[in-house]
Amino acid sequence: xxxxxxxxxxxxxxxxxxxxxxxxxxxxxxxxxxxxxxxxxxxxxxxxxxxxxxxxxxxxxxxxxxxxxxxxxxxxxxxxxxxxxxxxxxxxxxxxxxxxxxxxxxxxxxxxxxxxxxxxxxxxxxxxxxxxxxxxxxxxxxxxxxxxxxxxxxxxxxxxxxxxxxxxxxxxxxxxxxxx
Amino acid sequence: xxxxxxxxxxxxxxxxxxxxxxxxxxxxxxxxxxxxxxxxxxxxxxxxxxxxxxxxxxxxxxxxxxxxxxxxxxxxxxxxxxxxxxxxxxxxxxxxxxxxxxxxxxxxxxxxxxxxxxxxxxxxxxxxxxxxxxxxxxxxxxxxxxxxxxxxxxxxxxxxxxxxxxxxxxxxxxxxxxxxxxxxxxxxxxxxxxxxxxxxxxxxxxxxxxxxxxxxxxxxxxxxxxxxxxxxxxxxxxxxxxxxxxxxxxxxxxxxxxxxxxxxxxxxxxxxxxxxxxxxxxxxxxxxxxxxxxxxxxxxxxxxxxxxxxxxxxxxxxxxxxxxxxxxxxxxxxxxxxxxxxxxxxxxxxxxxxxx
Numbered sequence: 001x002x003x004x005x006x007x008x009x010x011x012x013x014x015x016x017x018x019x020x021x022x023x024x025x026x027x028x029x030x031x032x033x034x035x036x037x038x039x040x041x042x043x044x045x046x047x048x049x050x051x052x053x054x055x056x057x058x059x060x061x062x063x064x065x066x067x068x069x070x071x072x073x074x075x076x077x078x079x080x081x082x083x084x085x086x087x088x089x090x091x092x093x094x095x096x097x098x099x100x101x102x103x104x105x106x107x108x109x110x111x112x113x114x115x116x117x118x119x120x121x122x123x124x125x126x127x128x129x130x131x132x133x134x135x136x137x138x139x140x141x142x143x144x145x146x147x148x149x150x151x152x153x154x155x156x157x158x159x160x161x162x163x164x165x166x167x168x169x170x171x172x173x174x175x176x177x178x179x180x
Numbered sequence: 181x182x183x184x185x186x187x188x189x190x191x192x193x194x195x196x197x198x199x200x201x202x203x204x205x206x207x208x209x210x211x212x213x214x215x216x217x218x219x220x221x222x223x224x225x226x227x228x229x230x231x232x233x234x235x236x237x238x239x240x241x242x243x244x245x246x247x248x249x250x251x252x253x254x255x256x257x258x259x260x261x262x263x264x265x266x267x268x269x270x271x272x273x274x275x276x277x278x279x280x281x282x283x284x285x286x287x288x289x290x291x292x293x294x295x296x297x298x299x300x301x302x303x304x305x306x307x308x309x310x311x312x313x314x315x316x317x318x319x320x321x322x323x324x325x326x327x328x329x330x331x332x333x334x335x336x337x338x339x340x341x342x343x344x345x346x347x348x349x350x351x352x353x354x355x356x357x358x359x360x361x362x363x364x365x366x367x368x369x370x371x372x373x374x375x376x377x378x379x380x381x382x383x384x385x386x387x388x389x390x391x392x393x394x395x396x397x398x399x400x401x402x403x404x405x406x407x408x409x410x411x412x413x414x415x416x417x418x419x420x421x422x423x424x425x426x427x428x429x430x431x432x433x434x435x436x437x438x439x440x441x442x443x444x445x446x447x448x449x450x451x452x453x454x455x456x457x458x459x460x461x462x463x464x465x466x467x468x469x470x471x472x473x474x475x476x477x478x479x480x481x482x483x484x485x486x487x488x489x490x491x492x493x494x495x496x497x498x499x500x501x502x503x504x505x506x507x508x509x510x511x512x513x514x515x516x517x518x519x520x521x522x523x524x525x526x527x528x529x530x531x532x533x534x535x536x
Contacts, residue, residue, distance in 0.1 A: 021357070024186055028359050036186070036357040040212055040295070061444030063356050063437075066520045154186075 010074025015129035134174025190215035201368025213285035241269030251376030257283035271310025275391035279338035296514025297351030428457030445522035480534030
C-alpha cells in the first residue's frame, strides 16, 4: 500500500494545473485513487499557482497536503514556500533555469532540472512542465511511462490535439535528462 | 458500470442535475461555484433545456420559484453572499411547498468575505434560511462522487416531500477533481404533482400557489401541517456515515471537507494508539442526532471539526444532551484545517481524558 502526495507550484501559465491533471489521469488509468486540488481565485495568470495531487492505493482522506513526498518548484517563491514542507527523504524538483538558488535541505533528494531550457532546445519553451514531469516519472515509482500517452489524450482538449506529439517528445526529453 | 472520469465537484453537480431530469438552471456567477453555471450554459441548449443567467441572485431564485410552480425540476446555485440574497426566495419556496434544489458552494464570510472554502453558512442552511418557520433538506457532500450522488438525491427528496433541498458544499469540494462514476441508472424519478400550475384544460379547478395567508387561524394550521411533514422527513431521511467508531473513545463530528481531513487525522491518531472515530452527517437537516446520542454512552468526549467559529458544535451538544464535553477544532475565513492540525487537537483532547 502506498500513497504519494505531490505539490506542484509555480506561476500561472507554466502549466501547473495541467501537469497535476495529467498526473491524476495517469493514476486513474493505473487503477489508483486520486485527488487533484488547485489553488483558485484572483491569482490566476501571472500570479502564484499551485496544485496538490494525491495518488494512492487506498481511498484518499484529506486532499490537503501538509508534507508532500514530491515537490515541484517551478519558480523561486514556490521553492521558498514549499522546500520546508517536503517530507523527510522526499523529492524536491527544482526548475533550475528559472531559480537561482540551491536547495537548503540536506534530508531530501534534490533534482535540478533546467526545464524551460530543455523544452526550448526541444522545440517549445512553454513546455517546461512536461520536462519536469518526465523527470518525476523517472525518479519516482508512482507513474508508469507507458500509460502517460493515454492520460495525455484525456487531458489535451480536442482542439489542441496537434500538440500531443510535442508534449510527448518533451516529456521524453525530461525523462532522459541526467541531472549530474 | 460506467467509466470513471475526472471531474471537478462543481461539474459533477451540474452533470448529475441534468441526468436527474433538471432542464432549468437559473443562476448568477460567483466564485467558487461558477463552473456549475458554465457547465449548464454549455450543455442545456444542446438537450433542449434552459440555461438562464439572471441579472441577480434574487432574480434567479424567483425564476426557480416560477419553474417549480409548474412542477418541473429546476436548480440554482451560488456561494455564500449570493445565498444570502436568495434567502427571501427560499422562504417563499418553503411556504409554497415547492420542490427545488439550491446549491451553496460556501466561501469565507461574513459579508463579501473571501473566495476560499468555508462552512460558516451552517446556521443559515440548517436554522435560518429566511423568515418564518420552515426547514430545508440539507445535504453535505464530502467527495466529488457525492456531489453527483447527493444532487440526484436532492431532486428526489425535494419532489417526494414537496420542499426545497440544499446541497451545502464548500470551495474545496467544488474545485477539486476526483474520479467520479456517473451511474447509468441516474434518472428522473417520476412523482405525481397534482398541485402544479400547468393549465386546467377546463377540466379541473385552478391550482393556486401563494404564500400570503391573512387569516391567522388558517396560517397557523398550514404551519402545523408543514411541521408534520418535517417530522416524517426527520424520521425517514437521516443519513450519516460512521468511521472507526466501534471502539472509539473520542468521537469527531464533521461534514464535508472537514470530515475528509478528519479521516486522515484519525488514521494517524490510531497509529499512536488513540481510539478515535468519526460520525459524519450526510444530512445536516435532518440532523443525525440518534447516532451521536448513542455514541455519548461510549465515548469520553467529542470534537466538532468545522470551518466555522463553532456552529455545528451546538447541534452536537444538543444531540448528546451535554453529557460529554464537546471540543471545537476549527479554522475560518477561507483557511482549512489540515490533517496535522486536527491530529494535534485529537492528542490534546486525548490527554484531557474526558475531563472538562
